[in-house]
Every structure is written in structure tokens, then in C-alpha cells.
Amino acid sequence: MVPGPMAQCDDIAPLLGTFEDGELPPHEMQAVARHLASCTNCEAVLAGYSSVGQMLRDAALAPALDGFAMGVQARIEQMRPPLRVRAGRWFETQRERFGNGVAMAFAMAAAAILTVVITTPFARNMIGAGNHVTQIAVRDARSLARATAKSSSAIASAAGGEPSTIISKLETSNPDVAVWSEPSQDTTVIWLPDQQP
């Protein structure tokens, strides 16, 4: 609550310490200062706070810290450096020993690993699947019409059955139908060729 122009001591008292610390917002600083100008009681409280602060500072023990930093340093030097630091140092040592050739060797090794990963059966399958879909998309109109007819008949014959039955019938009777299934998301997508007039 912001103290008004005629603020009472009860309103001002909780703010005195914060005023002393200069941590009140400007309008409250002004209100407290205005009140203090005419209130000897609050002025005495504020002076009391001030002396308490001075006494605490006077009584504060200035510790004997001679050798403290050296003690800390000795302790941290005995410790095993973190893995990140050790790895950095190892690379630095290798670089100093072999020069920039090491960096080149690492780059070539990374390229080799990438090549192996790309040419694995999984990667080939991924690339092949993409081509297959593309091929379906560019089939000529006649072939698509034929495919559509086959698909329609497959769907008609499977109608009334389970969804999995429909999919398997479509796949066996028509190689131009692409089925993509994502069981974890309970989603199945079937690509059928466009029907031609």
C-alpha cells in the first residue's frame, strides 16, 4: 500500500528499513521522506536501524584468509578435471603432435562413416520407397485407369470385411496401390491411382 500524504507512523514503520536501504520505489521514498520530516518518532527508529547496521559491521569478524586461495587451488589441482576438459586437452595434444593433419583425418573418418550409414539396406529401402511412390505418380493415364478398375474391384470384393483384410487384398491384387501403416498412431494411408474418365 502506498502511504498517503498524511501517512501515519503505522503505515510508515514497515517501510523505514527499506527506505534506509534505498530499495523502495520512488513514490514511496518520497512519501517516507515527507513523513520523516515531521515525525521525530519515526526519525528515532530510523536512527536506531542505522546504528544497528553500523554495530553489525563493526562486530563482523574479518577472517584470516591468508593461504585460503592457495588451499582451494591445491584441492582443485588434486581433483580429476571434468571429462570435457580432459577431452579438450587430448585433442589439443594430438593437434600439437600431428598438426592439422589430425583434423583432416577426423573429417575423412566422419565422411566414411556417413557413407556407410547412407548405403545400409535401411537407407536403400528408404530411397527405394520414395522412388516407388514417384513411379506410381507418373504412370500414364491408361495404366492408372486399369489399376483403378482393379482396385475398385478389390475394394468391392473385400467390402464388409476387416480393414486389415481390405489392405492385404489391395496389396496382393494391385501392385500399384501403396499402403503405409503407422500402428503406433492407429493410422493407415492408402494411395490409389487417380481415376481417369
Add this chain to the structure above:
Amino acid sequence: MPDPRASNPLQKPSRQDGDEAELIERAKTGDTRAFGILVERYQRRVFGVAMAVVHNQEDALELAQETFVRAYQNVGKFESRSSFSTWLYRIAANIAIDFRRSERRHPTMRGEEAETEIQRLPSKLGDSFKEAQRSEMAQRIRDALEQLTPEHRAAILLREVEGLSYDEISDVLQCPRGTVMSRLHYARNHLRQILKDLAED
């Protein structure tokens, strides 16, 4: 309005941001010497944060060392979203709070503590009256602080002795800014009442 940092013996270290960023980057690559410079720079304040929470010098020193070791282990994760000092103080506060919790579960008697307290007392022959008075005053202030809860004590010491802003205290002690304000208000009032005669002197 006095700035607590003006007469603060544990002043905020002066730092050049560029220089500090470079030291942090070097520390991230395992440069212990660069980290050592950061330790030198922040050791007093990290000690102060630990001291504010545990209120015991020996424990605070041990915890400060632990703070820097942990900071070194994790400096790779520091992303400059907050300032390095606030990040360090947060680690210090967390370690100190954990330590205090475990202490509460397993309270132990400490011979060294009593010994330190005895050492703090002025010897009858050697010390002047003024020094004895000062020591007595310091002891009274320490006793007054002991009457506060650790949360209130940490808040008031972080503000008055370490000169942290409210936002920094809120970040270090992981509590809302409003809670910082209310803890400070309570702690100040409480200390003012207990130390009224000293303040008048």
C-alpha cells in the same frame, strides 16, 4: 542515507567485467590459476555469506572452501545469466543451509568453539579498557544475533555486512523479495530493542 558498503570491511570486490569473463572462460578450460584469481577476488564475500548462515567462523571457512571446489567442478555450467558473484553466493548459501540442516540433525559439542570464544576474551593484563569494552560490545552483538532465527540472521547480515541488494538476497536465500523485506524488518526491530542501550551510547 548511509551506504553499508562505504564502511564495510568486506567490500564488494572491484571487478572489470571483461577481465572476469576471460577468467571464467579460462577456468572452464581447466585453468586452475585463472580460477585461483577468482577465488582471491571473492573469498571474503563467500566467507561472509557462509558466516551469515552458519554463524561460526571455522565452519564458515570450511564451507567457503567447499563452495569454491564445487564452483570449479561446475563452472562449465555457468552461463552468465546471473552474475558470477551471485552464482557463487547461491552455491555458498546452499552449502551452508545444507550444513546447518545436517548440524541440526546431529548436534555436536565442539571443543574448538569454546577455545575460540576464550581466545576472543581480552586478557586482564594485556588489553586496554577500550579494547575490553569493544570486545564486550562485539560479544553482545553476537549474542543478539544468536537470538534471531537463522533465516532472519542471514538476511540482516547479508544486507548490513555484505551489502547485498534485496534482489541478490532473494536470489541467494531463494525466497521472494517480499520475504526478504519482512525478515529484515523483523530482524532490525528485534536487534534495535535488544541493543538499545548500545545504540544510545
